[in-house]
Amino acid sequence: xxxxxxxxxxxxxxxxxxxxxxxxxxxxxxxxxxxxxxxxxxxxxxxxxxxxxxxxxxxxxxxxxxxxxxxxxxxxxxxxxxxxxxxxxxxxxxxxxxxxxxxxxxxxxxxxxxxxxxxxxxxxxxxxxxxxxxxxxxxxxxxxxxxxxxxxxxxxxxxxxxxxxxxxxxxxxxxxxxxxxxxxxxxxxxx
Numbered sequence: 001x002x003x004x005x006x007x008x009x010x011x012x013x014x015x016x017x018x019x020x021x022x023x024x025x026x027x028x029x030x031x032x033x034x035x036x037x038x039x040x041x042x043x044x045x046x047x048x049x050x051x052x053x054x055x056x057x058x059x060x061x062x063x064x065x066x067x068x069x070x071x072x073x074x075x076x077x078x079x080x081x082x083x084x085x086x087x088x089x090x091x092x093x094x095x096x097x098x099x100x101x102x103x104x105x106x107x108x109x110x111x112x113x114x115x116x117x118x119x120x121x122x123x124x125x126x127x128x129x130x131x132x133x134x135x136x137x138x139x140x141x142x143x144x145x146x147x148x149x150x151x152x153x154x155x156x157x158x159x160x161x162x163x164x165x166x167x168x169x170x171x172x173x174x175x176x177x178x179x180x181x182x183x184x185x186x187x188x189x190x191x
Contacts, residue, residue, distance in 0.1 A: 011067050013105045015112040018061035018073065020052065025070045026063070027051040033095040036158040038133050062112050064096070064105045071100035074109040076116050079126065089117035091127040094136075106136075110143050118171050125171055130155065131163030144169045 018026065030051060031044045052058055056075070064072035072095055079090040091113055096105045117125045127145065129136050145167040154164035 013064040013066055013071070013100075013103065013108045015062050015064050015108055018058045018063045020058050022058065022061075022063055022070060023051040026061070026073055029070065029073065029095060029097055032097060038130055038136065040130070040155050040157070060092075062109060062116060064100075064109050066100055066103065066105065072096040072105045072109055074113045076113045076120075087122055088124045088126060089113075089120060089122040091125065094127075106139055107143070110139065114143070114171060118173065123171055124168060126166065126168035129165050129167060130157075131165050132159075137165065137167075140167050 027048055027050065031048065034041075034044055060075050060077045062074050062076065063070055073093070074091060075093040076089050077092050079085060079088055091110070094106065094109055094113075096109070114125055126148075127140065129140065131150065146169065147165055148168050149166040151164040151166070153161040155162050
């Protein structure tokens with residue numbers, strides 16, 4: 001008598017801080033996920049710039065893995081260097097590989113970004129999203145972000161003019177350590 005096969009559960013994303021050695025995979029992911037639906041930068045063309053540079057440091061990124069494969073990232077950074085703005089963090093990029101969509105990767109990255117912002121002492125988190133990017137806007141709204149402003153026709157893309165939608169939300173104090181399941185991002189000491 002044979003035992004009935006158990007259904008295979010899809011794996012959950014593992015979120016971790018980015019490392020220098022992730023740069024190549026993140027660059028490839030960035031090129032695969034580029035779309036006029038969400039990108040204000042030109043379509044990437046060879047020769048490709050490195051993913052990490054003076055403005056995009058590994059410690060600002062969290063990455064998502066499914067079954068050991070890097071499938072997404074989110075960048076969490078201060079929106080300005082001003083001391084009076086130090087309580088705010090901004091999501092400055094979120095990408096999920098098309099093969100991993102619908103598996104909770106974007107939501108896991110967004111929640112990890114909020115946890116990381118709290119860990120850094122932020123009491124508020126913001127982001128910018130193109131007006132026509134309905135799936136991203138729905139995800140952000142489902143996680144408590146609200147529209148705080150709209151810059152009409154702010155960008156001229158391949159598809160025409162589009163709005164820049166500013167969204168944000170307050171952050172409750174950090175939960176007990178270990179809640180999010182990932183190691184915290186650590187910034188180098190301030191100069």
